[in-house]
Amino acid sequence: MELTTFxxxxxxxxxxxxxxxxxxxxxxxxxxxxLSRSEAERKQVLGTIGPVxxxxxVWLITAVGAMFAAFxxxxxxxxxxxxxxxxxxxxxxxxxxxxxxxxGKVQHSxxxxxxxxxxxxxxxxxxxxxxxxxxxLLRNSATAALAGGVFSLSLCLLHGAVFVAxxxxxxVRARARRAAxxxxxxxxxxxxxVLSGIPASGGSAAGQSGAVWVWACALTSVAALAAGVAxxxxxxxxxxxxxxxxxxxxxxxxxxxxxxxAPFPGLxxxxxxxxxxxxxxxxxxxxxxxxxxxxxxxxSYWVFRKRLTxxxx
Amino acid sequence: MDALDLAxxxxxxxxxxxxxxxxxxxGLGVFVAGxxxxxxxxxxxxxxxxxxxxxxxxxINFAMGVVTGIVQEFQFGMNWSExxxxxxxxxxxxxALEALLAFFLESTFIGLWIFGWDKLPxxxxxxxxxxxxxxxxxxxxxxxxxNAWMKHPVGYEVVDGRARMTxxxxxxxxxxxxxxxxxxxxxxxxxAGGFVLAVCGYNIMRERRAHPGETTPHGTHEAHGTxxxxxxxxxxxxxxxxxxxxxxxxxTPMRAALLMTAIAGALVAGTGDLSAKLLxxxxxxxxxxAEGLERDTAGAPFSPVPGVEVPMLxxxxxxxxxxxxxxxxxxxxARFEKQFGPGDYRPNLPxxxxxxxxxxxxxxxxxxxxxxxxxxxxxxxxxxxxxREVPDWFARICLPALPLPPLAMIAGxxxxxxxxxxxxxxxxxxxxASVSPGVSLTEVAVSLAVxxxxxxxxxxxxxxxxxxxxxxGPEPTPVVPVPSPPSPRDSRDDDxxxxxxxxx
Numbered sequence: 160m161e162l163t164t165f166x167x168x169x170x171x172x173x174x175x176x177x178x179x180x181x182x183x184x185x186x187x188x189x190x191x192x193x194l195s196r197s198e199a200e201r202k203q204v205l206g207t208i209g210p211v212x213x214x215x216x217v218w219l220i221t222a223v224g225a226m227f228a229a230f231x232x233x234x235x236x237x238x239x240x241x242x243x244x245x246x247x248x249x250x251x252x253x254x255x256x257x258x259x260x261x262x263g264k265v266q267h268s269x270x271x272x273x274x275x276x277x278x279x280x281x282x283x284x285x286x287x288x289x290x291x292x293x294x295x296l297l298r299n300s301a302t303a304a305l306a307g308g309v310f311s312l313s314l315c316l317l318h319g320a321v322f323v324a325x326x327x328x329x330x331v332r333a334r335a336r337r338a339a340x341x342x343x344x345x346x347x348x349x350x351x352x353v354l355s356g357i358p359a360s361g362g363s364a365a366g367q368s369g370a371v372w373v374w375a376c377a378l379t380s381v382a383a384l385a386a387g388v389a390x391x392x393x394x395x396x397x398x399x400x401x402x403x404x405x406x407x408x409x410x411x412x413x414x415x416x417x418x419x420x421a422p423f424p425g426l427x428x429x430x431x432x433x434x435x436x437x438x439x440x441x442x443x444x445x446x447x448x449x450x451x452x453x454x455x456x457x458x459s460y461w462v463f464r465k466r467l468t469x470x471x472x
Numbered sequence: 473m474d475a476l477d478l479a480x481x482x483x484x485x486x487x488x489x490x491x492x493x494x495x496x497x498x499g500l501g502v503f504v505a506g507x508x509x510x511x512x513x514x515x516x517x518x519x520x521x522x523x524x525x526x527x528x529x530x531x532i533n534f535a536m537g538v539v540t541g542i543v544q545e546f547q548f549g550m551n552w553s554e555x556x557x558x559x560x561x562x563x564x565x566x567x568a569l570e571a572l573l574a575f576f577l578e579s580t581f582i583g584l585w586i587f588g589w590d591k592l593p594x595x596x597x598x599x600x601x602x603x604x605x606x607x608x609x610x611x612x613x614x615x616x617x618x619n620a621w622m623k624h625p626v627g628y629e630v631v632d633g634r635a636r637m638t639x640x641x642x643x644x645x646x647x648x649x650x651x652x653x654x655x656x657x658x659x660x661x662x663x664a665g666g667f668v669l670a671v672c673g674y675n676i677m678r679e680r681r682a683h684p685g686e687t688t689p690h691g692t693h694e695a696h697g698t699x700x701x702x703x704x705x706x707x708x709x710x711x712x713x714x715x716x717x718x719x720x721x722x723x724t725p726m727r728a729a730l731l732m733t734a735i736a737g738a739l740v741a742g743t744g745d746l747s748a749k750l751l752x753x754x755x756x757x758x759x760x761x762a763e764g765l766e767r768d769t770a771g772a773p774f775s776p777v778p779g780v781e782v783p784m785l786x787x788x789x790x791x792x793x794x795x796x797x798x799x800x801x802x803x804x805x806a807r808f809e810k811q812f813g814p815g816d817y818r819p820n821l822p823x824x825x826x827x828x829x830x831x832x833x834x835x836x837x838x839x840x841x842x843x844x845x846x847x848x849x850x851x852x853x854x855x856x857x858x859x860r861e862v863p864d865w866f867a868r869i870c871l872p873a874l875p876l877p878p879l880a881m882i883a884g885x886x887x888x889x890x891x892x893x894x895x896x897x898x899x900x901x902x903x904x905a906s907v908s909p910g911v912s913l914t915e916v917a918v919s920l921a922v923x924x925x926x927x928x929x930x931x932x933x934x935x936x937x938x939x940x941x942x943x944x945g946p947e948p949t950p951v952v953p954v955p956s957p958p959s960p961r962d963s964r965d966d967d968x969x970x971x972x973x974x975x976x
Binding site: 209210211212213214216217219220221223224225227228229230231232234235236237238239240242243245246249250252253254256257259260261264265266433434436437440441444445448449452455456459462463 | 528531532534535536538539540542543545546548549550551552553554556557559560561562563564565567568569570571572573575576577579580581582583584586587588591592631634636637638640908910911915918919922923926930933937940941
């Protein structure tokens with residue numbers, strides 16, 4: 160495989176990891192007020208992502224860092240073109256991170272409410288905006304951006320609710336299942352609209368957008384999402400989470416498939432790419448380091464694998 | 473006022489603000505890891521209490537470092553797209569390596585440390601904080617290597633108007649980076665040391681005020697036989713012999729912080745000297761501006777304040793040769809115009825001149841304070857008497873000294889970054905040519921206003937939070953979590969006192 164193709168795939172992989180992992184973080188952050196009735200339950204809900212959200216966020220930082228290193232013109236074009244949405248994403252990530260970290264350290268319930276607001280707003284903003292930004296990148300229309308935002312927001316809600324159902328016991332778990340089913344009312348139809356729009360978008364350079372495998376990814380993504388809803392209905396939390404996660408992976412694959420080979424209007428990966436030397440050394444370092452990263456991140460999920468009960472945070 | 477000016481202000485504000493938290497995170501992380509190691513090795517309970525206490529302060533601050541850091545990575549693309557396209561090939565590499573090799577490590581293991589107290593074996597749990605700390609330091613290294621390349625570009629060639637990396641090893645072992653990394657990391661230990669000193673000094677004074685009888689004038693030891701071993705040692709919070717001087721459990725961390733600050737301070741001075749020598753070769757304009765030297769001068773004097781000059785010292789400091797020629801700003805300007813065409817190649821001279829002095833004076837006073845403190849509390853070898861007390865006045869000045877090291881650090885950054893102007897990449901790319909062409913003045917203005925307001929509010933919240941925790945002090949029984957009472961008054965616990973909790 161050519162190095163530019165390989166690095167495009169690496170960046171797609173990093174964004175996909177980010178969407179899957181922070182997808183449920185965002186959902187959980189938005190669902191706190193819906194799923195919890197007491198402080199103990201709020202701790203229970205937030206405890207599901209407490210140990211891992213920071214590590215999940217690094218997927219974004221690595222994805223953007225890799226874009227900077229491998230495709231500087233793509234990185235610069237995307238961030239300066241979507242200046243205000245990206246700024247709002249950053250504001251969201253700031254208030255969310257501070258809210259999550261400080262929540263356990265403030266003492267008054269009013270301060271905790273501030274933190275909860277930060278977590279809610281900070282989860283909703285990126286959840287909506289990333290969908291809107293990428294939809295706009297593909298189709299360049301406000302309607303498409305809105306639809307993309309609604310889709311990614313509802314998908315995060317569904318994915319997060321399924322994650323909470325998987326990670327908790329008691330009334331919170333029951334409420335999370337119900338929330339997942341309610342979120343599905345928006346998520347599944349908008350998935351049909353948005354995902355079928357990806358391969359039909361014409362893409363920014365009309366390269367791969369009509370390709371069969373992009374269609375296949377988009378359609379399987381919708382199917383996986385529907386399966387996730389059905390599995391939640393049947394109470395199979397683990398399989399349901401696997402299904403919503405696969406749905407995000409496939410949607411992301413369709414997205415980046417449609418973006419290939421011109422990830423930004425008027426800019427092909429070949430034009431945007433760094434020199435072969437840079438890509439070469441980064442490939443070696445990445446290939447050596449990535450297994451370790453995946454290993455210890457998986458280990459941290461293993462350490463915190465137990466379901467959380469309210470009151471024993 | 474155009475988008476370029478605002479983008480520069482935004483970069484300055486977001487970077488300086490980010491850098492208020494990063495040094496404290498780096499230094500305090502190692503300090504906390506050290507405390508936990510001491511607990512692990514000795515099993516003494518007060519080390520655990522201190523670990524949890526300083527750990528909490530560390531985490532409050534850590535959060536701010538993390539969230540403000542994300543902005544840094546994005547704003548190159550947002551505000552400086554031309555810069556990003558020009559340098560991405562070289563500059564992006566250390567940034568990507570930072571994320572891959574350092575951030576993942578740091579953030580994953582900090583999560584394991586915070587939530588893993590009762591889930592991991594003790595030894596593994598201790599390892600998690602050390603790994604997280606290694607991550608922070610690695611990240612500092614990569615970011616400083618990227619920054620150093622802007623000042624002294626190496627390992628690249630310009631092809632089709634873009635920098636192309638030819639040698640990653642050269643970029644990572646840039647002489648400027650190798651001088652800057654220990655300088656900044658040691659500076660971070662001074663910042664953290666000053667922070668710990670302030671916390672300890674404040675608490676020592678508070679405990680002495682609460683138990684005035686226990687304080688004795690410095691050096692009198694007659695009463696020692698009866699103090700500390702009697703009923704007072706049983707007072708809540710009393711933990712053994714250290715209590716004799718009314719310093720409670722604070723004497724140990726204070727001594728540790730004094731030692732840390734003194735050693736790190738020596739390193740800061742040494743590497744700072746190295747940096748000055750590199751400036752002479754690589755960025756003569758910055759050196760001249762820092763010294764206010766206008767003309768090329770052989771045997772250049774060092775001028776601590778305008779009007780006072782120590783002959784030949786600058787030449788000696790910059791080159792080890794008292795008679796060497798140091799270039800001046802005006803002569804350099806003439807030479808740069810010849811080399812790069814018309815334009816002003818001088819940075820903001822007063823800012824560079826004064827930030828250099830602030831850095832040196834504030835930095836050295838912190839180090840002086842720590843050396844003084846070490847002397848005042850020095851041990852008595854082969855002497856049965858207890859170690860010297862922390863004098864009241866010393867404990868008292870630790871708190872007002874708190875802002876000195878962070879201000880020195882920020883002044884250092886201003887010297888370094890303002891002194892680089894008008895270049896983003898020395899000799900290769902001007903700042904004016906780096907800004908995003910497609911971004912409007914309004915967009916930059918909006919984001920500048922939003923970030924400034926948000927950062928201001930968060931700074932206030934962080935200070936309130938830190939002060940509250942310092943005042944609350946360490947929890948008395950950290951080993952057993954105190955179960956919160958099943959309270960029907962959950963909504964009105966505003967007046968509740970700080971309750972002992974676990975780390976979260």
